[in-house]
Amino acid sequence: MQNDSTPTDASTDASTDAPIDIPAGTRADLIAAGLYLFGHDGFAATSTRALAARAGTNLASIAYHFGSKEGLRMACADEVLRRVSMVTGPAVTPPQLTPDQARQRLEAMLRAMVGFLMQAPQAADIVGFILREMAEDGPALAQIYERFFLHKHREICQLIAMATGRDAESEDTRLLAFSLLGQAVYFRIGQPVICRRMAWPQYGQAEGRAIADRLAANLHAILRAEP
Amino acid sequence: MQNDSTPTDASTDASTDAPIDIPAGTRADLIAAGLYLFGHDGFAATSTRALAARAGTNLASIAYHFGSKEGLRMACADEVLRRVSMVTGPAVTPPQLTPDQARQRLEAMLRAMVGFLMQAPQAADIVGFILREMAEDGPALAQIYERFFLHKHREICQLIAMATGRDAESEDTRLLAFSLLGQAVYFRIGQPVICRRMAWPQYGQAEGRAIADRLAANLHAILRAEP
DNA sequence: GTCTATAAACAGATAGAC
């Protein structure tokens, strides 16, 4: 928790004219290794030696670039936010929509979420990292929560309000939004158990669509049952 | 992975006449410590010293009773199965029910599950241990899956079939059962994030009921929308 | 069965050459 700006401050790389892109270099390699290993094995179970080896660099570079293993973890959280923001865009307050438009938008969000959670190959590391931080209630979670999750959940609540006419910030609306999110998240978290029960080798194209169809059906059934 | 039956074989304790009860002694203390610490901090982040300290015994007793730290993990999985079986009883095929009876039984199961996941104080360690094994895809998961989870999921599928008239083992029925389970599980996994967004200090009596009511409403909405 | 003491390996962090 010392520097992170001591070396090159890679977020504003002056060596290229591209505005913001996927960074390269040792620093970026270490972050990529962190996203993968922290997500797969957990923070505590990941050694700095394993991180350096996967990044193709040496042990000391972690301390040099991030101060400590913990510093690398937070840098990974920053990178997660940066990439997620590129996909979703800044979470905005949706415009006024008809109930039917709001329902369609919710279904689209749900399907996008399933696709992101289950299939996106380049997103697998990011998803794994976030879920692991959730499971560990890690320090990177607070950052991700404040700067992304909160806004997204509010957006869903507003869409639910437009679709059903209920209050967007009522307790039950917020719980409803979580229950919609939760269905999708569980299919990712429970993947090993679910694949086993479904006799699926893994999540593929067809499996992802079967899940998305089921969750979309649930969504519409729940919304239609509301006042 | 060597012994586990070398010492006293605590599962059939001859010193009491009670058939099967909560065991006592150093071995049981270590398992209790394992359930707590593995669930809270994860397997890798839990040291054998911390386990021994919490169990009020010494470091070497872990190797003596379980062969290794990994052996203690598997013994914890056994204990989870033993206690869960005491609560749920052997998963049985439900008798023939009317659609309305099946719906009511599903709601009762869902509410019991929410109570178990969110509130049961003596079950908190067990729940934490299982969820952690799921997140880590740990070796104890396979055992829990085979001897408990599979049967419970089948039971839910059969109840859904009775409530809606659809095939109990069709792909979509199995996915529907997972989506019902998933909603409940997510509220436990996402607890820190959810409590924050809901402005709840933690899950209590009222919060548990609000969640259960919302999930029950979802359940009936989904079932009613099916053919 | 329980304990202390210790062995052997490994962890994260750092010093200093280049």
Next chain:
DNA sequence: GTCTATCTGTTTATAGAC
């Protein structure tokens, strides 16, 4: 910026007294 070598503490597992 990158690297090797090393310091310092901790880890799991084990040996052996009681």
